[in-house]
Amino acid sequence: xxxxxxxxxxxxxxxxxxxxxxxxxxxxxxxxxxxxxxxxxxxxxxxxxxxxxxxxxxxxxxxxxxxxxxxxxxxxxxxxxxxxxxxxxxxxxxxxxxxxxxxxxxxxxxxxxxxxxxxxxxxxxxxxxxxxxxxxxxxxxxxxxxxxxxxxxxxxxxxxxxxxxxxxxxxxxxxxxxxxxxxxxxxxxxxxxxxxxxxxxxxxxxxxxxxxxxxxxxxxxxxxxxxxxxxxxxxxxxxxxxxxxxxxxxxxxxxxxxxxxxxxxxxxxxxxxxxxxxxxxxxxxxxxxxxxxxxxxxxxxxxxxxxxxxxxxxxxxxxxxxxxxxxxxxxxxxxxxxxxxxxxxxxxxxxxxxxxxxxxxxxxxxxxxxxxxxxxxxxxxxxxxxxxxxxxxxxxxxxxxxxxxxxxxxxxxxxxxx
Amino acid sequence: xxxxxxxxxxxxxxxxxxxxxxxxxxxxxxxxxxxxxxxxxxxxxxxxxxxxxxxxxxxxxxxxxxxxxxxxxxxxxxxxxxxxxxxxxxxxxxxxxxxxxxxxxxxxxxxxxxxxxxxxxxxxxxxxxxxxxxxxxxxxxxxxxxxxxxxxxxxxxxxxxxxxxxxxxxxxxxxxxxxxxxxxxxxxxxxxxxxxxxxxxxxxxxxxxxxxxxxxxxxxxxxxxxxxxxxxxxxxxxxxxxxxxxxxxxxxxxxxxxxxxxxxxxxxxxxxxxxxxxxxxxxxxxxxxxxxxxxxxxxxxxxxxxxxxxxxxxxxxxxxxxxxxxxxxxxxxxxxxxxxxxxxxxxxxxxxxxxxxxxxxxxxxxxxxxxxxxxxxxxxxxxxxxxxxxxxxxxxxxxxxxxxxxxxxxxxxxxxxx
Numbered sequence: 114x115x116x117x118x119x120x121x122x123x124x125x126x127x128x129x130x131x132x133x134x135x136x137x138x139x140x141x142x143x144x145x146x147x148x149x150x151x152x153x154x155x156x157x158x159x160x161x162x163x164x165x166x167x168x169x170x171x172x173x174x175x176x177x178x179x180x181x182x183x184x185x186x187x188x189x190x191x192x193x194x195x196x197x198x199x200x201x202x203x204x205x206x207x208x209x210x211x212x213x214x215x216x217x218x219x220x221x222x223x224x225x226x227x228x229x230x231x232x233x234x235x236x237x238x239x240x241x242x243x244x245x246x247x248x249x250x251x252x253x254x255x256x257x258x259x260x261x262x263x264x265x266x267x268x269x270x271x272x273x274x275x276x277x278x279x280x281x282x283x284x285x286x287x288x289x290x291x292x293x294x295x296x297x298x299x300x301x302x303x304x305x306x307x308x309x310x311x312x313x314x315x316x317x318x319x320x321x322x323x324x325x326x327x328x329x330x331x332x333x334x335x336x337x338x339x340x341x342x343x344x345x346x347x348x349x350x351x352x353x354x355x356x357x358x359x360x361x362x363x364x365x366x367x368x369x370x371x372x373x374x375x376x377x378x379x380x381x382x383x384x385x386x387x388x389x390x391x392x393x394x395x396x397x398x399x400x401x402x403x404x405x406x407x408x409x410x411x412x413x414x415x416x417x418x419x420x421x422x423x424x425x426x427x428x429x430x431x432x433x434x435x436x437x438x439x440x441x442x443x444x445x446x447x448x449x450x451x452x453x454x455x456x457x458x459x460x461x462x463x464x465x466x467x468x469x470x471x472x473x474x475x476x477x478x479x480x481x482x483x484x485x486x487x488x489x490x491x492x493x494x495x496x497x498x499x500x501x502x503x504x505x506x507x508x509x510x511x512x513x514x515x516x517x518x519x520x521x522x523x524x525x526x527x528x529x530x531x
Numbered sequence: 532x533x534x535x536x537x538x539x540x541x542x543x544x545x546x547x548x549x550x551x552x553x554x555x556x557x558x559x560x561x562x563x564x565x566x567x568x569x570x571x572x573x574x575x576x577x578x579x580x581x582x583x584x585x586x587x588x589x590x591x592x593x594x595x596x597x598x599x600x601x602x603x604x605x606x607x608x609x610x611x612x613x614x615x616x617x618x619x620x621x622x623x624x625x626x627x628x629x630x631x632x633x634x635x636x637x638x639x640x641x642x643x644x645x646x647x648x649x650x651x652x653x654x655x656x657x658x659x660x661x662x663x664x665x666x667x668x669x670x671x672x673x674x675x676x677x678x679x680x681x682x683x684x685x686x687x688x689x690x691x692x693x694x695x696x697x698x699x700x701x702x703x704x705x706x707x708x709x710x711x712x713x714x715x716x717x718x719x720x721x722x723x724x725x726x727x728x729x730x731x732x733x734x735x736x737x738x739x740x741x742x743x744x745x746x747x748x749x750x751x752x753x754x755x756x757x758x759x760x761x762x763x764x765x766x767x768x769x770x771x772x773x774x775x776x777x778x779x780x781x782x783x784x785x786x787x788x789x790x791x792x793x794x795x796x797x798x799x800x801x802x803x804x805x806x807x808x809x810x811x812x813x814x815x816x817x818x819x820x821x822x823x824x825x826x827x828x829x830x831x832x833x834x835x836x837x838x839x840x841x842x843x844x845x846x847x848x849x850x851x852x853x854x855x856x857x858x859x860x861x862x863x864x865x866x867x868x869x870x871x872x873x874x875x876x877x878x879x880x881x882x883x884x885x886x887x888x889x890x891x892x893x894x895x896x897x898x899x900x901x902x903x904x905x906x907x908x909x910x911x912x913x914x915x916x917x918x919x920x921x922x923x924x925x926x927x928x929x930x931x932x933x934x935x936x937x938x939x940x941x942x943x944x945x946x947x948x949x
Binding site (some may be wrong): 251252253254256257260261263264300301302303304307314316317318319325327331332333334335336337338339340341342345346360361362364365366368369370382384459502504505506507508509511512 | 669670671672674675678679681682718719720721722725732734735736737743745749750751752753754755756757758759760763764778779780782783784786787788800802877920922923924925926927929930
């Protein structure tokens with residue numbers, strides 16, 4: 114949202130029937146009535162359509178630009194090259210200022226030779242497919258792209274691992290220019306997580322451009338399922354924060370009891386390590402709405418170093434994605450090792466794999482190595498030798514998490530682990 | 532829905548702005564405006580609330596009844612017994628008339644003795660928790676129930692596998708009385724699939740009872756995420772069928788291109804073997820709306836004998852659930868072995884595990900043994916020695932599935948495999 118929490122001066126605010134106002138990415142207010150949100154698509158639609166059109170234009174330009182360089186080289190009778198950033202942990206740095214894993218400057222070169230002619234051609238055809246997809250406002254999964262190639266004659270892929278590798282290369286190539294794979298219209302095969310709470314999602318129809326307004330307060334015990342690609346979305350919200358939840362069970366409890374209503378927030382179910390679409394959705398929503406993100410996961414090395422770390426700073430072997438997918442605004446609400454003591458939670462002993470994961474995080478992970486408080490917390494967990502699930506709070510009553518734990522925690526967000 | 536496709540006489544029909552009418556489970560019509568559906572909660576709310584209240588009453592009565600039998604035995608100084616149906620393949624039959632796997636009459640008895648006192652007490656406490664949950668209109672996951680027990684003193688569970696086993700027993704016990712685990716308010720930890728299309732879901736607020744009307748045509752490129760428990764839901768729809776889809780990729784394509792609009796249907800993403808909530812949702816929707824269900828999955832033994840067979844008739848080792856979860860109305864749209872030939876689809880060779888699964892289905896599975904056409908199809912697949920994914924249709928263009936394959940198929944639903 115252009116209109117951020119602390120810069121209210123230019124936004125018109127109108128009360129909704131629940132006494133709240135919502136602001137749009139375009140700095141406009143629209144009224145959300147109790148019955149159903151009034152649809153003011155005209156002005157809004159134009160802005161969002163314009164933004165999406167501009168993004169599509171930039172993407173097509175980049176593709177053409179890359180293809181042109183190759184074409185020029187051939188015209189000049191030079192061997193054409195393509196440069197891809199090296200995708201490995203060795204070519205990664207953790208920028209504490211930016212808040213996420215960044216890919217380094219190491220590049221690998223693919224030159225058109227007799228030996229590389231097939232994969233070179235395949236790379237160009239894949240870029241051509243991407244251009245078509247952007248121009249027709251369509252999309253393809255990795256698998257779709259593989260099967261599409263069956264009509265590319267000699268450039269067809271024999272195996273999906275080959276086409277996946279080419280797509281990963283193209284993704285890395287364009288990531289250097291700040292274009293994501295989703296902007297190239299290659300989308301994941303899996304769905305995103307579930308969302309409920311104080312949020313209206315704006316989603317333009319792919320043919321008419323008409324904006325669908327999706328009010329995430331209105332799904333009963335169900336929820337909004339995040340689409341595979343979220344690039345075209347915009348948001349209206351008056352929420353104070355996003356609560357990113359590990360398990361479907363806790364999400365369902367908070368949703369059914371309308372926790373988002375009493376605590377002015379947006380609930381997102383990650384269902385384990387969040388998918389690309391879920392991470393991108395949280396990041397985009399958090400960026401546009403200037404919203405804090407609080408992670409609520411199990412207290413174990415997997416919850417801490419896989420789920421939370423991936424959400425916050427990205428993952429080591431896909432650092433070229435971090436700029437799009439990580440959520441540097443995130444902090445760790447719980448369950449913390451100290452919570453196990455403070456709330457006298459039932460525990461399970463740490464397994465060997467847990468211990469290995471925790472020690473590995475302490476020794477090798479640039480994120481945990483940069484944060485003393487995290488080192489202390491992980492060392493405490495190792496010393497205690499136990500782990501606890503977020504649902505362990507049910508020992509004190511099924512709704513203890515809603516009535517006691519979360520409200521107490523949310524009064525001291527400054528104390529959250531970084 | 533009480534108002535079925537072919538009995539229109541008593542239903543008032545009103546046109547929506549899209550020229551369609553919707554009918555409710557209560558035989559009433561409400562108007563779905565283009566802006567947002569008008570909320571006519573009063574009358575409808577009472578009916579749905581009454582139904583849910585009646586169901587809750589029946590459940591509590593059953594629990595009390597079971598507990599009373601135990602209590603009477605003790606009063607008479609007899610050893611009390613509980614009778615659980617035996618949960619194994621040997622105690623299963625396939626009723627072609629009913630259309631699903633049924634559990635047999637074999638029972639195991641648990642008598643209160645010195646040795647069984649703990650698990651007997653745990654079973655009764657678990658039933659007591661269920662009663663509390665129904666009365667407070669709340670729910671618990673398996674994990675919640677385990678942690679709750681930590682305050683049951685000597686009856687506490689030491690391990691979640693113990694509490695899961697007791698819950699499975701209680702589920703089987705009450706299934707004989709046609710009460711599902713969800714009605715006992717024990718819900719799965721995982722979410723359901725995604726839904727889009729010509730459907731309005733009616734979901735009563737758990738505190739106020741006010742009905743939320745969720746219009747599944749209005750999710751943009753996103754979707755409605757099925758809640759963990761769907762017992763309290765009701766539906767309005769004018770769709771002609773439900774399309775149950777294996778992969779998120781195909782679901783996203785059909786949703787983004789609004790396939791449900793041109794073909795008057797409801798799309799459900801199963802994402803592999805459908806979860807309990809997804810199966811129950813499809814079954815309930817299909818029952819109430821008298822809707823056919825067409826399965827669209829990969830052409831391989833997993834798609835056929837795991838995903839489709841489980842959806843249609845249930846699974847062997849959980850036959851006590853079939854009455855609630857299977858969808859006997861389902862038939863198999865594709866991808867069929869014959870489609871691989873007719874559409875010249877790219878294939879992969881069958882793996883050993885595929886061949887084993889297929890042979891096992893032919894030899895041991897009561898469902899496939901009852902259907903000659905299925906036997907022929909599976910034998911054809913084995914002879915061809917290959918499998919094909921639903922996305923293989925992308926060979927002919929990304930939207931070939933929308934423009935050609937599905938429309939052609941849907942003109943000959945009578946030919947679908949049973």
